[in-house]
Amino acid sequence: MRIGALVPLTPPGWVEAGRQLLAGLELAVREVNAAGGVGGRPLELLVRDTAADPGRAEAAVEELAGLGVAALAGEYHSVVARAVAGRADALGLPFLCSSAVLDALTDRPSTWVARIAPAQSHGWRRYADFLLDAGHRRIAVAADPSTYWAAGTEILRERVAPRGGAVLALDARARTPADLCDALAAHRATALLLLVGHPEPAVPIVRAVRHDPRLPGLLLGAPAGQPELPSWARLLGEDGAGIPFLRYLPERPTPLGARVEASLRERLGGPPSFVAFEGYDTVAVLAELLRLHGPERARIAAGWGDVAVEGTRGLIGFSHAPGIGVRQWVWPPVQIADRDPADPDRIRVLRTG
Template identity: 70%
Template sequence: RAAAARADALGVPFLCSSAVLDALTERPTEWVARLAPAQSHGWRVYADFLLETGHRRVAVATQPSAYWASGARILRDCLAPRGGTVLELDMNALTPAALCDALVDQRATALLLLVGHPEPAVSIVKAVRHDQRLDEVLIGAPAGQPEFAEWAKLLGDDSVAIPFLRYLPKHLGPLGARVEAALREQLAEAPSFVAFEGYDSIVVLADVLRSHGTERARIAESWPSVVVEGTRGQIRFSRTPGVGVWQWAWAPVRVVDRDTAAPDRFRTLHSG
């Protein structure tokens, strides 16, 4: 967000690959474009998943930040009209054990991790998973912490069945499949969706520079005319209500989790 604001102030074209805050800049700007879906879009998909699976009493473990506060507000706005409640639990004031007690007291059916990774997220998951009172509580992580290989390494069997947002289609097209294979070989593990965001950024910038050169204003003027095939579909930028930058509306959005039978495999639970 700081980079986007600085680019706008200096008049430098900036393509954002991953940040999802709706208010990426404080004012509408012609200089900034974004690939990642706005938080309000992705997290509404997650809220729909919660409602479809019967979760209307949702607790969120939070830490102070604009991103987590925005996420909690989106969830509340989506759940409240349909009879849902969102209880915020401040992890700067609670231990994981005290959090477990609060979940029992509040009769929450789902706990969402709006906290940093690896800590305190890992400690929270371990505490909840090993508290028999909370066997039926769903743990969720809309921000995508379980996407990364380190999650599985740190949590082992506790890393599975934690739904999160993944910005990849269920099936990759030819370009996506080639990129996935090349990255898997280079990384010696499956690439995260963030790797595809990075590759798509390069594809877009290469196309813009090839077509319009390096002059700043010409690049910024070209955002609405971009039509390029990325790893996750055809990329175009448009103006989207509530978003002040040129936005790809939208990258694929799915709710997935790590399979209990094979933690390195992802199961699709809901699609946006």
């Protein structure tokens, strides 16, 4: 039984995130097959690199559909996942999105698409509350031009405005890191959120802000989770600590989560990110759907609401969330965390729920 896997494995995609996602997908397939497969048949993962390119991803969907996959899994970048979801919907091919969070994953409601990751608005509203509770009202964002970053900026604005806050959007592509520091000092911002790619331009922006004498108390934040990537600590060291980010893990690991974490750590040569757990959970859900309904695509798509699967982060089931056009796990656990300034290799949890 074939599953198509879409992951960013080359630039300009976030390669580290893609490798984490693929590690989770592959580990779950290996464990399913070690336990006898699905109805005695092994799972086969057909992997395609999207490189964060929507057109390339759409071509991969067409190819995988022709190769007879029962369903699609994966993708990290929201803009690419939208392209995958649209093509999968048009072809009648089930797609379980692992990591992309953009609320509008499809242009219209789709029975063919479901999602493990939470909607962007779910996590980012909690992040905005975290900033407000810490006293931040003058919040700046350094943003790359993207549908995903623009959506995040609007979520933040809508959340902070009723409590007297304001969000200043700064184009990270049109300004040098020094220019951004000038704007932050002029506007007396107390927080800067990095809505940008990693390592460029995130790393030089962090360095510039950390070493600007005018900005000693400025909070840096990265709601999209860049600081969890291993290269963040390697490239930035102490400068990369104390930067809150979102991740989707429970306060305490489940027994399954603890076992999978150990296997992923060995596979990756270091601690896995939440993205690897999303990959594992995606295959766990698709394997259960294949057990229940076989490889017939229409039956799989009709069965999203039937599954209740013990995943690495809790019981996974799918329902309709208001404003979301696909079946959705409502909701994965949410944490706000950072790298400990006393030990940048250690991640500390600042808030859960």
